[in-house]
Amino acid sequence: MAKFNKKKSGELPAISTASLPDIVFMLLFFFMVATVMRDNTLMVQNTLPAADQIQKLDKKDRVIYIYAGKPSSRYLDTYGSEARIQLNDKFGTIDEVGAFVLAERAAKREELQNVLTTALKVDSDTKMGIISDIKQELRKVNALKINYTTRIGDYTQNFN
Amino acid sequence: MPRKSPEVNAGSMADIAFLLLIFFLVTTTIETDSGINRKLPPMEDQIDPPIIKEKNIFTVVVNKYSQILVEEDLTDIKDLRGLAMDFLDNGGGIGEEACDYCQGERSPRSSDNPEKAIISLKNDRETPYKAYIAVQNELVAAYNELRNREFLKLYPSEGLTYFEADFIYNDPRTTGDQKEDLREKLSVVKKLYPQKLSEAEPSKVN
Numbered sequence: 364m365a366k367f368n369k370k371k372s373g374e375l376p377a378i379s380t381a382s383l384p385d386i387v388f389m390l391l392f393f394f395m396v397a398t399v400m401r402d403n404t405l406m407v408q409n410t411l412p413a414a415d416q417i418q419k420l421d422k423k424d425r426v427i428y429i430y431a432g433k434p435s436s437r438y439l440d441t442y443g444s445e446a447r448i449q450l451n452d453k454f455g456t457i458d459e460v461g462a463f464v465l466a467e468r469a470a471k472r473e474e475l476q477n478v479l480t481t482a483l484k485v486d487s488d489t490k491m492g493i494i495s496d497i498k499q500e501l502r503k504v505n506a507l508k509i510n511y512t513t514r515i516g517d518y519t520q521n522f523n
Numbered sequence: 524m525p526r527k528s529p530e531v532n533a534g535s536m537a538d539i540a541f542l543l544l545i546f547f548l549v550t551t552t553i554e555t556d557s558g559i560n561r562k563l564p565p566m567e568d569q570i571d572p573p574i575i576k577e578k579n580i581f582t583v584v585v586n587k588y589s590q591i592l593v594e595e596d597l598t599d600i601k602d603l604r605g606l607a608m609d610f611l612d613n614g615g616g617i618g619e620e621a622c623d624y625c626q627g628e629r630s631p632r633s634s635d636n637p638e639k640a641i642i643s644l645k646n647d648r649e650t651p652y653k654a655y656i657a658v659q660n661e662l663v664a665a666y667n668e669l670r671n672r673e674f675l676k677l678y679p680s681e682g683l684t685y686f687e688a689d690f691i692y693n694d695p696r697t698t699g700d701q702k703e704d705l706r707e708k709l710s711v712v713k714k715l716y717p718q719k720l721s722e723a724e725p726s727k728v729n
Contacts, residue, residue: 380537387540394547411558412653414660416667416686419693420556482558485652492648494655495724502566511656512558518660521653522589522600 407432412487413516432486587649607665
């Protein structure tokens with residue numbers, strides 16, 4: 364019988380947690396690689412429309428972002444529910460778009476200044492009027508390469 | 524039994540790693556940076572707009588109720604791609620304007636050749652952005668499908684469609700040699716079906 368009792372004697376060995384850091388590090392590296400840091404906090408609702416004929420956007424340093432949409436719930440009281448343009452960290456008006464693009468362009472390195480794309484991140488429920496205005500402003504400052512940023516999906520999703 | 528030398532306590536390593544992990548979890552936004560690329564027309568106004576034959580223009584209007592009017596007929600979005608392809612691929616031209624690679628009906632009432640065919644897209648100020656994007660998507664898809672067909676026909680050895688080849692070309696990881704090779708092939712196909720998508724300024728009324 365002593366043969367069988369032998370195992371029960373003494374304490375249970377603790378489960379080794381030595382590999383836990385390894386697992387966590389693995390996850391950590393995944394997220395570090397997959398992370399895109401947000402430069403600016405969104406102040407507008409930003410559900411992008413779906414499209415499937417898409418092209419990848421250029422490298423991040425060659426892109427100027429313009430956001431538009433209804434102010435997010437936090438700002439609804441102050442700014443109302445009319446769609447607005449967000450430039451960097453604050454709401455802007457149509458007239459400021461041109462100056463904003465020029466300022467952003469001037470801040471980039473010289474060799475990149477001619478290859479910049481303007482990415483329009485516009486909420487799917489926005490009316491086209493504001494977007495047409497933005498496009499006119501972009502034409503005025505000769506920022507002709509634009510990208511309608513979308514999420515990947517079938518176009519029929521846009522109709523419900 | 525001799526005493527073992529004490530191990531370095533690695534227990535807190537997990538805590539440190541967790542802390543970092545949570546930081547990255549919170550700041551992560553999985554990349555959504557892709558979309559439809561467009562080029563706006565330059566501002567200089569044309570003094571003498573070229574005369575374009577009515578049959579070479581394919582008008583698409585998106586109104587404020589997200590309805591799509593193709594050549595003034597109410598159309599379902601599902602049919603838009605097919606209609607646009609029929610128009611672009613018609614190849615109704617004769618003589619110098621003939622199109623030898625087009626596979627369309629060659630109707631004299633539709634476009635002469637893809638070089639001349641222009642799609643004109645018009646929208647109201649009240650049109651929802653998502654409807655506009657859906658239409659843009661379908662029109663780009665029409666061009667892409669035709670380009671895919673030509674790309675497969677001209678370069679069957681690549682085993683790629685135009686869309687895939689373009690994706691590889693634009694991928695920053697693609698290296699010099701392959702890029703050069705693809706650029707040439709892509710530009711040949713692009714020339715067969717040039718993307719002539721004109722956007723009118725939106726109508727101010729209604």
